[in-house]
Amino acid sequence: MVVLAAFFPQFTQNQYYLGVAFQAEMLMCLALGLNIVVGYAGLLDLGFAAFFAIGAYTTGILSTKEHWSILASIAPGVVIAVICALIIGFPTLRLRSDYLAVVTLGFGEIIQTIAINLNQTGGPTGIYAIPAFSIGSIVVNSNAGYYYVFLILVIIFALFSTRLRYSRLGRAWLCIREDEDAAKAMGINISHYKLYAYMFGAVLGSITGSLYAPALTAISPASFGFSESLLIVMAVAIGGLGSVWGVMFGAAVVEIFPEVFRQFAQARLLIFGILLVFLMVMRPRGLFPERAFQGLGARLRSRFFKSIDPAALIVSDGVKTSGPRAEEP
Amino acid sequence: MTAVLEIEHLTLRFGGVNALNDLSLQIDQKALHAVIGPNGAGKTSFFNCLTGYYRPTSGVARFQGSDITGLGAAKVAALGIRRTFQNIRVFPKMSVLENVLAGGHLRATANLLSITVGGPGFRQSERELHKEAMASLEFVGLADQFNNLAGDLPYGMRKRMELARVLIANPIVVLLDEPAAGVSSVEREELSRVIRRIHDNGTCVVMIEHDVDLVMEIATEVTVLDHGRIIASGLPEEVRNDAEVIRAYMGRDRK
Numbered sequence: 001m002v003v004l005a006a007f008f009p010q011f012t013q014n015q016y017y018l019g020v021a022f023q024a025e026m027l028m029c030l031a032l033g034l035n036i037v038v039g040y041a042g043l044l045d046l047g048f049a050a051f052f053a054i055g056a057y058t059t060g061i062l063s064t065k066e067h068w069s070i071l072a073s074i075a076p077g078v079v080i081a082v083i084c085a086l087i088i089g090f091p092t093l094r095l096r097s098d099y100l101a102v103v104t105l106g107f108g109e110i111i112q113t114i115a116i117n118l119n120q121t122g123g124p125t126g127i128y129a130i131p132a133f134s135i136g137s138i139v140v141n142s143n144a145g146y147y148y149v150f151l152i153l154v155i156i157f158a159l160f161s162t163r164l165r166y167s168r169l170g171r172a173w174l175c176i177r178e179d180e181d182a183a184k185a186m187g188i189n190i191s192h193y194k195l196y197a198y199m200f201g202a203v204l205g206s207i208t209g210s211l212y213a214p215a216l217t218a219i220s221p222a223s224f225g226f227s228e229s230l231l232i233v234m235a236v237a238i239g240g241l242g243s244v245w246g247v248m249f250g251a252a253v254v255e256i257f258p259e260v261f262r263q264f265a266q267a268r269l270l271i272f273g274i275l276l277v278f279l280m281v282m283r284p285r286g287l288f289p290e291r292a293f294q295g296l297g298a299r300l301r302s303r304f305f306k307s308i309d310p311a312a313l314i315v316s317d318g319v320k321t322s323g324p325r326a327e328e329p
Numbered sequence: 330m331t332a333v334l335e336i337e338h339l340t341l342r343f344g345g346v347n348a349l350n351d352l353s354l355q356i357d358q359k360a361l362h363a364v365i366g367p368n369g370a371g372k373t374s375f376f377n378c379l380t381g382y383y384r385p386t387s388g389v390a391r392f393q394g395s396d397i398t399g400l401g402a403a404k405v406a407a408l409g410i411r412r413t414f415q416n417i418r419v420f421p422k423m424s425v426l427e428n429v430l431a432g433g434h435l436r437a438t439a440n441l442l443s444i445t446v447g448g449p450g451f452r453q454s455e456r457e458l459h460k461e462a463m464a465s466l467e468f469v470g471l472a473d474q475f476n477n478l479a480g481d482l483p484y485g486m487r488k489r490m491e492l493a494r495v496l497i498a499n500p501i502v503v504l505l506d507e508p509a510a511g512v513s514s515v516e517r518e519e520l521s522r523v524i525r526r527i528h529d530n531g532t533c534v535v536m537i538e539h540d541v542d543l544v545m546e547i548a549t550e551v552t553v554l555d556h557g558r559i560i561a562s563g564l565p566e567e568v569r570n571d572a573e574v575i576r577a578y579m580g581r582d583r584k
Binding site: 160163164166167168169171172174175178179181182183184185186187188189190196242290 | 380381382401402403406407411412414418419420421422423427430431432434435437441444445451455458494498
């Protein structure tokens with residue numbers, strides 16, 4: 001699949017296909033970011049596009065007005081996004097589900113409204129003539145080029161998400177999602193870990209934004225509204241909350257499906273909507289729920305992270321005579 | 330005698346109801362202490378006060394000499410007081426192994442940086458934690474179940490998994506809320522064996538239990554609660570023959 005994706009631009013010179021594929025990759029990056037917040041930690045966030053906007057605008061402003069390179073502008077975007085994540089995180093620590101959704105939705109709207117009304121962000125017209133992304137002498141200025149940039153980004157994000165998931169951080173997030181009271185009994189500091197989830201989500205969202213700005217060369221507030229946030233949530237929900245493979249697949253479905261049905265013109269979103277309802281009724285936990293790829297996932301993980309094979313640690317099927325405290329004097 | 334838990338005049342009120350009324354109790358590090366009493370006697374409230382889930386209205390609880398009253402649940406757990414729950418609280422969508430790994434959350438030493446950028450510290454800490462988790466699972470006889478979802482386990486196994494999750498933390502005090510409730514007689518034997526072994530390893534065990542036979546069999550001390558008050562405390566045989574206990578707990582005076 002990765003190989004197929006790597007040679008995709010070689011198969012087609014069709015700029016439309018490339019454009020759709022690029023959009024799908026971008027949504028995958030955002031969905032992987034949101035997956036940390038919603039999928040791992042179970043905190044419903046309906047304003048995730050805000051972090052995407054923060055990255056895009058920071059890069060847009062710094063590269064056009066201050067002539068920073070795109071690469072250098074990623075870092076300040078991340079810093080601002082993390083600060084905003086903490087600002088939205090602190091007051092919502094005690095909120096659950098519906099209430100949290102309303103507050104995050106408001107946060108998304110605030111960021112978009114700021115972008116529309118501030119002079120520095122170019123108001124409703126946004127920022128244009130954003131320079132191309134470049135590393136050293138390599139300048140990326142074609143659709144195929146950005147396709148590859150985002151392909152690399154998707155792979156990095158996917159590996160990073162997987163790594164987080166199988167660390168104590170990921171386990172703590174899942175515990176909070178599953179049962180907050182029991183998580184406390186494990187000694188998990190709920191507030192800290194919720195904030196970490198927001199922070200990591202914000203980092204991924206902001207980096208995606210920073211690279212999105214040069215890819216489109218122009219950004220406007222319209223790209224970062226509630227509908228964008230909803231699209232990201234949809235990708236995560238369709239694919240399968242908490243599943244790295246799932247949310248990437250979900251993002252691809254959300255992006256490509258309406259394009260495939262373009263011939264139905266106005267009716268395509270209606271068809272899409274009806275299919276979504278059916279999907280959620282039949283597979284409420286998404287197309288590829290968390291453990292769908294368990295076998296394959298574990299094998300890939302052991303390859304990439306040299307992870308531990310628990311089966312090898314079983315000494316006997318029965319009960320050992322010494323317990324976990326036995327090694328102590 | 331070194332008391333690991335000292336409870337003094339602990340009182341918990343919900344509105345006009347006295348859930349706990351002036352409890353004073355000392356629990357020895359070497360004890361396997363059973364708390365019994367009729368439904369609504371305040372046993373679970375007592376546990377919740379000790380583990381930071383409830384804040385007592387008044388009174389003090391000390392652990393190894395330091396005041397733990399009003400500390401948050403996570404902080405109490407970090408000190409080495411671990412508990413299980415009456416209505417079993419497993420993380421259903423996580424594997425059995427991951428549930429136990431979560432119990433060892435505070436023993437994983439990898440910091441944020443080494444988790445995110447990677448490094449030998451992260452891998453080392455994960456490997457050690459996995460070893461400990463598998464050892465804990467073997468201790469309770471669930472090693473072969475490690476890859477199953479905790480939510481798919483039958484009831485008795487969940488209870489044992491909850492024990493493994495407690496044990497991986499190397500706790501100093503373990504509070505078990507009705508470990509044998511609702512399990513089959515075979516599972517009950519298994520549980521009583523596991524609890525006894527936890528105790529033999531030097532961990533202080535405090536358990537709420539309705540199964541009087543089990544209590545008489547394994548407990549070294551028994552405290553009886555009724556209406557939020559201690560009505561008897563002492564050796565199992567003493568408590569068994571206490572007239573007030575028989576009246577409150579067993580129903581009425583049998584003659």
